[in-house]
Amino acid sequence: xxxxxxxxxxxxxxxxxxxxxxxxxxxxxxxxxxxxxxxxxxxxxxxxxxxxxxxxxxxxxxxxxxxxxxxxxxxxxxxxxxxxxxxxxxxxxxxxxxxxxxxxxxxxxxxxxxxxxxxxxxxxxxxxxxxxxxxxxxxxxxxxxxxxxxxxxx
Amino acid sequence: xxxxxxxxxxxxxxxxxxxxxxxxxxxxxxxxxxxxxxxxxxxxxxxxxxxxxxxxxxxxxxxxxxxxxxxxxxxxxxxxxxxxxxxxxxxxxxxxxxxxxxxxxxxxxxxxxxxxxxxxxxxxxxxxxxxxxxxxxxxxxxxxxxxxxxxxxxxxxxxxxxxxxxxxxxxxxxxxxxxxxxxxxx
Numbered sequence: 001x002x003x004x005x006x007x008x009x010x011x012x013x014x015x016x017x018x019x020x021x022x023x024x025x026x027x028x029x030x031x032x033x034x035x036x037x038x039x040x041x042x043x044x045x046x047x048x049x050x051x052x053x054x055x056x057x058x059x060x061x062x063x064x065x066x067x068x069x070x071x072x073x074x075x076x077x078x079x080x081x082x083x084x085x086x087x088x089x090x091x092x093x094x095x096x097x098x099x100x101x102x103x104x105x106x107x108x109x110x111x112x113x114x115x116x117x118x119x120x121x122x123x124x125x126x127x128x129x130x131x132x133x134x135x136x137x138x139x140x141x142x143x144x145x146x147x148x149x150x151x152x153x154x
Numbered sequence: 155x156x157x158x159x160x161x162x163x164x165x166x167x168x169x170x171x172x173x174x175x176x177x178x179x180x181x182x183x184x185x186x187x188x189x190x191x192x193x194x195x196x197x198x199x200x201x202x203x204x205x206x207x208x209x210x211x212x213x214x215x216x217x218x219x220x221x222x223x224x225x226x227x228x229x230x231x232x233x234x235x236x237x238x239x240x241x242x243x244x245x246x247x248x249x250x251x252x253x254x255x256x257x258x259x260x261x262x263x264x265x266x267x268x269x270x271x272x273x274x275x276x277x278x279x280x281x282x283x284x285x286x287x288x289x290x291x292x293x294x295x296x297x298x299x300x301x302x303x304x305x306x307x308x309x310x311x312x313x314x315x316x317x318x319x320x321x322x323x324x325x326x327x328x329x330x331x332x333x334x335x336x337x338x339x340x
Binding site for chain 1: 184185188189192193196202205206209210213214217273276277280298299300304305320321323324327328330331334
């Protein structure tokens with residue numbers, strides 16, 4: 001290995017992430033190359049200084065906050081899943097309903113023996129109407145019912 | 155074969171119990187990982203309150219996704235995948251702008267002993283360098299340096315090859331080394 005090949009391996013070498021064969025090649029090169037040894041030492045010093053950075057410790061009430069939020073998330077999850085469809089701004093759910101109707105109409109209007117490409121083209125030409133897909137997609141939050149049922153055990 | 159017996163680690167075993175509705179197992183997973191996860195996530199935000207919010211969100215997501223959990227790899231790989239994605243999404247939403255300001259204000263606000271000042275200045279310099287890096291490079295670097303993840307795990311978390319991870323981490327480390335050196339000269 002030459003210097004150009006060794007340099008990109010040095011951090012992985014210091015991290016102990018090189019396969020044995022590559023590590024041996026890097027070590028062999030380092031023995032005879034002062035410039036690469038200096039590079040290795042500089043990188044090692046950088047890694048060491050990063051280790052000295054203080055780690056943020058969580059506040060003492062993190063667990064308490066979490067379990068409160070967990071229960072709330074469960075309660076909201078059910079309400080949001082079923083009722084929030086009607087709490088969304090009117091354009092959103094009206095748009096979602098209109099999109100669903102239009103999609104059904106487009107698909108029904110297509111000939112039964114249509115080529116798949118034609119259906120795709122029809123949908124593609126009305127892409128702006130599918131902007132409300134997100135509203136429909138969110139219906140899966142009804143799955144949170146099970147989550148609520150489990151909350152009593154927490 | 156019983157999935158639990160083939161689980162690669164104790165956490166995966168706990169998660170399999172969570173999948174089956176065992177709340178005590180979920181509690182244990184939270185207690186095992188929440189504190190360290192706050193330390194990791196905070197390297198994205200440098201704001202404990204924001205980081206704790208994100209970590210709570212991560213565990214809510216873990217619970218919601220419990221039925222989809224499969225112990226193909228370590229539980230921590232799955233956990234840090236959720237944590238990294240959630241953190242990057244929050245960053246894209248601009249939460250980080252507020253925290254940067256708060257970090258700088260905190261550094262200038264109260265008199266501190268020399269070591270502490272030096273540590274905070276280094277922290278701030280590293281944070282600024284990392285902010286300038288591409289998303290994957292930054293995430294790979296943080297996962298290895300502050301999340302304690304192996305290159306193999308980072309590859310799985312970010313959907314990259316191990317070779318790409320090695321390259322990303324090398325570039326990020328070089329950038330940090332140069333940035334620290336430039337900062338100490340000014």
